[in-house]
Amino acid sequence: MSSVEEFRTEIRDWLRDRLQGEFAGLRGLGGPGREHEAFAERLAWERHMAAHGWTCVGWPEEHGGRGASIEQQIVFHEEYALADAPARVNHIGEQLLGPTLIAHGTEEQKARFLPPIRAVEELWCQGYSEPDAGSDLAAVRTRAVREGDEWVVTGRKIWTSLAHESQWCFVLARTGPTAGPAAERRTRRPHEGLSYLLVPLDQPGVEIRPIVQLTGTSEFNEVVFDGARTPAAHVVGAPGDGWRIALATLGYERGVSTLGQQVGFRRELEALAALARANGTAADPHIRERLVRAWTGLRTMRANARCGTEPSVAKLYWSHWHRDLGELAMAIRGADATLAAGESYELDDWQRLFLFSRADTIYAGSSEIQRNIIAERVLGLPKEPRP
Structure with a gap:
């Protein structure tokens, strides 16, 4: 396996060369609240990635992966996000079930299910x-x-x-x-x-x-x-x-791919700051303060992710940060943010961010549960009384 920087150059060059022609129009499509966008085309893109060995990069080589180190996996997700490549359609199979089967599945289960996950033939x-x-x-x-x-x-x-x-x-x-x-x-x-x-x-x-x-x-x-x-x-x-296996899957759910997610967060924040400057709301001291808080929060989020912070801490932090960013977007947009673009309920990116980010603190483990996990399992506090 190549060095981290050689690996970065390899994936960066490949994405630059391949996100052209038939795939050029997929840049930036998909993701939370937008999974309906060009799904069939994104599926074709991901199968194209599989044909060239760019799916399941962190899986062991004997299971069809590249055996990439944690550092190389981080680089992959960062470069994928920086290239504005379309949101993945096979995340649950590749990032959740695949590692679970590799760790806990039988040889027959691995032989049956891992190859079609890697090839993006079964979702x-x-x-x-x-x-x-x-x-x-x-x-x-x-x-x-x-x-x-x-x-x-x-x-x-x-x-x-x-x-x-x-x-x-x-x-x-x-x-x-x-x-x-x-x-x-x-x-x-x-x-x-x-x-x-x-x-x-x-x-x-x-x-x-x-x-x-x-x-x-x-x-x-x-x-x-x-x-x-x-x-x-x-x-x-x-x-x-099943409880032990399910918890193992949840651990994989909050893996290195979240660093790519943070690249998307940074882009949202940069675009929102540009909007505030363009429409004059950046002159409002309260708006400026909230933008600065968002910027420092993003830096904190990234530092914690790279330090391998307890997954529940990371989930609790990013979900509230992103929900707050959606609320800030509405404040910067002003009264126009309350109106859809047309009778067919057409939403712009900021409206969709605000609405979908309301779910961030609920899915993949609600904030209430994350706080309990942090209190009981990390800090060792007494367990909450249960009926």
Whole structure:
């Protein structure tokens, strides 16, 4: 493997040369609140990347990756963002499920699922949250019952990103016993009896219902399982070991790719500062102060990410910073920010930023849960009383 700077030059040159012609129009497209933009074209772009060895760069070479070091992975995500390349469509498979299978999957599971993830031939979504079990993940009620050589899955998952574009879903389901005396059920730890299943979506017994968001788009979905089936061998880890596997996946979710996310944040802040100068609001001392606070916050965020800060601290920090940036954008835009561009509810980038960033403090672990994790697991404070 080349040095970090050689690696930087290699990926920078490749992106410069390839983001032209048929792919030139994809620059800057996609991302949170904008996943509907040119999805098929972005999928073609990512398959083009796979054909040239630029997907799954951090995976070990024996699994089709480049075996890139942490420093090289950071460089990859930074250069990808700096090139204004389109948002990735295979993030959940490549960054979440793939590393989980490499660490915890069987050899048969690795052979079956890793190659099509690397080639971007199969897309994945995450089946964790439910209508009554979002931040409290241990309260999931989706059930999976073993029938012969299959698991039969029944339940509902919600806020399932890009389920309508995916072929597979990794599902946290309850496979342990639920019967027994009430006293016994009360003493059982809620995360016991959960299993981590790999479930195909293109089958009878699966219904995907798009959820219309404040932005008017529908990248989130509700997924209803009504007797959906998956082979018995498609459980990662042992049955009942799903909590440990699910936590491992959540750890990968907040990996080095967030540094690329910060490049996008910086660009948003720079564009917002330029808008404030152009429309005169930068002359307002209060607006100037908020812009400065945003700038120092971004520097703090980057320093913490490079120092390997506890993932819950990083998630709590960036989500509130980005939500505040959306509110600042509305203050700089002024009264015009309250009006859509046309009758078809056309939003500009600042309106979309404001509306979608309201979800930042909720998805991928709500702020309330992150604060509890920091207090209890990092600071060692007494646990919050639970019923």
